[in-house]
Amino acid sequence: MIWLAIAVTAVGCYALKLGGLSVPERILRHPATDRIAALIPPALLGALVAVQVLADGRALVLDARVAGLAAAVALLVLRAPFLVVVGGAALVAALVRLL
Structure with a gap:
């Protein structure tokens, strides 16, 4: 049964790739198309961040990760360098967990 699932997934991935290559140049x-393609990565990243920060299995959780995300957003608004944003978010999350 597992090999059937693997084969179906492989065929589906190949068909998806072939479909993308078959799109006309026009x-x-x-x-x-350019505007939509430019908006897809930020939307996917935002969805990934939301799931990783706010979810724990099937439950909605508000914990130290939310404080870390808030700190990261504040540092991004202040135009801090990327490493400062990551470090600041981690530091805030660690301090909230400590409390």
Whole structure:
């Protein structure tokens, strides 16, 4: 049964790749396609961050990770360097867990 699932997944991945390669050039050159393609990575990253910060299994959790995220957002608004943002978020989350 597991090999059937692996085979179906492999065929599906190949079909998805083939579908992407089969898109006509005129559609890829359209300005709307460029705008949509530029918005997809930030939306996916935001969704990933939300799930990692606010979820614990199937439950919604508000803990030190939320404080760390808030600190990271504040540091990003202040245009801090990336390492400062990561370090500051980790420090805030650690201090909140300590309390």
